[in-house]
Amino acid sequence: MKFDHLSTLCVGLDIGSRINFLTALNFDSDRLINMRPVPNASNGVEAMESMILAVLEANPQFRYLLIAMESTSFYGVHVANYLSTTDKLKPYGVKVFCLNPKTIANYRKSFTGLGKNDGIDSFIVADYVRAGRINIEPWRGAQYLALQRLTRQRRHINEAIAREKNYVLNNVFLKFSEFALLSGEESPVSDKFSATAEAILTEYKTTEDIANAPLKELIDFISASGHGRFSDPDQVASLLQKAARNSYRLDKALYEPITTSIACSFNCIRAFEKEQKALDKAIAATVAGLNPTEYQILKSIPGIGPVYAAGILAEIGSVRCFNSNNALAKYSGIIWRDNQSGEFDSEDTPMMKAGNRYLRYYLIQAAGSVVRYCPEYTDYYNKKFAEVPKHQHKRALALTARKLIRLIFGLLDKNQLYSPAKSR
Incomplete structure (x- = not known):
């Protein structure tokens, strides 16, 4: 300065x-x-x-x-x-x-x-x-502080949900090992935290109850818990019984406590998800009157919605505070430490992570979303993913976030909405 x-x-x-x-x-x-x-x-x-x-x-x-x-x-x-x-x-x-x-x-x-x-x-x-x-x-004062408290609270809730989901999977494996491990077409349900998965894990006390249940009863149960959304409930019921027969058996004294623990975790997840929706509404209301132009510019980028746009704005304030995209990248900590001496130039250059960790979180999360919606960023991510044999996803996502910073700075600095031609 x-x-x-x-x-x-x-x-x-x-x-x-x-x-x-x-x-x-x-x-x-x-x-x-x-x-x-x-x-x-x-x-x-x-x-x-x-x-x-x-x-x-x-x-x-x-x-x-x-x-x-x-x-x-x-x-x-x-x-x-x-x-x-x-x-x-x-x-x-x-x-x-x-x-x-x-x-x-x-x-x-x-x-x-x-x-x-x-x-x-x-x-x-x-x-x-x-x-x-x-x-x-x-x-920057009270308005940005208000938005910051909301966006940082949302990140806190998001981390709590992820932590609770990781924790409940331990108990799911103990009670119903095959259900926890199966994926893809072999898995009875695609989402292990859906309402159907919750009903299977909490309403059936033991895997023997599932394995020995009449197939018609199981089909009706799946249709009811899935609210009729399954296209082939017969196939789901068959996969579920097969998984129950192949799972480990527990001592009967363990089923009740583990089922109670699983139900408790699902209740926590549902409560956190409810609070997350309330925070999303509060964030949208707060950011609307703060900086509507820059907010709309960020939302014009494919994959960046109201929450990511608000999170980024809450941490950077105005882009006028930064003289280049490099300064913005340094503030977020998405820069890499050189590791070079003489003719040696190491390929292992760790990210410094010394900047604003909340801004870094929202930029990296936004990059992961942009990759799914923007072909240019999809190609860039795939290219970086294929360049190295280890840490492929983390490295590619961080480099994509650095590319996204250049785009965000350019659009905000020139006061322009996103268009694919300008992006390139």
């Missing part, structure tokens, strides 16, 4: 659950506020504002104010929100930045013999700002 160093006051904050520390530096590293503690409360942030304002008024050469803190979950949200919007600091063009803790930890290594305490941490952050090392966008 470029700024007039001599006219800028650089402030570093170290945020704690109860106490915050404040250090302010000029360009010559003079400590105009030296590691002052203030409570992490409304009166504390007001005291912080007063201390900063006193320095600015006592030193008329300062015309700009940069404030930075490490990103410490939710403890710094109120501080960042207050300092970025207060009227008293607005005349100085105040910008507040939340920095990656890993970045500050690496910068600290340049100070040999420096101890570790909260006050020193605020000095390290202030000096990082003074050195002009900031290359991220500033804090």
Whole structure:
């Protein structure tokens, strides 16, 4: 980030659950506020504002104010929100930045013999700002924070669903081993988490009950639980009985507890899925009034729907904060570390993953969706998949996400809707 160093006051904050520390530096590293503690409360942030304002008024050469803190979950949200919007600091063009803790930890290594305490941490952050090392966008305020909380909550719910599905498969294998393992045409159902699968696993207590049930009864059961959607319920019933006969048998004392556990997991999954739908509605309502133009541009890309578009916008804010697609890729952490020395150039170059993990999640998820709907990206994914013998899917998906970043930046920067010709 470029700024007039001599006219800028650089402030570093170290945020704690109860106490915050404040250090302010000029360009010559003079400590105009030296590691002052203030409570992490409304009166504390007001005291912080007063201390900063006193320095600015006592030193008329300062015309700009940069404030930075490490990103410490939710403890710094109120501080960042207050300092970025207060009227008293607005005349100085105040910008507040939340920095990656890993970045500050690496910068600290340049100070040999420096101890570790909260006050020193605020000095390290202030000096990082003074050195002009900031290359991220500033804090964007309450509207983006509201959208962020919704999109990040959706990711949290999505991860909870995936975790619960992985967990329930363990119990499914114990109770009905062949049902858990079979796939494709040999499997009775295509989706092991469907309403039919849930009914089979929870209403039949043992695999013997399924194997010994009259075929007509089983066909009627499948038709009812599948709401008549199966084109050939006779085939499904036959495959189900075959799987039951080939499955391991359990001690009868185990069937009831395992069935209860499976039912509990399915209830959790259904509850999470219900909350996910509610979040999708809330996200659509919130993003509609935030940045409708950029939102529509993102949705014009095949495979990017309302949720992915909102998730990307919530994390990047405005594309004007980035001077190139490379800067956006670096912010998301979808860049690769060079591994080269002399004439040696390694093919194994791991992704750095040092940026915004939420933005990286939504970009990679969006790339997987775009691959299914956009032929150009399908071809690119297949090409990258075939280039290496290991980590094929992860590598191809990450490279496709990097290609998608170039498209997203180009469309948002030029304020254009997607078209296949422009994409190429």
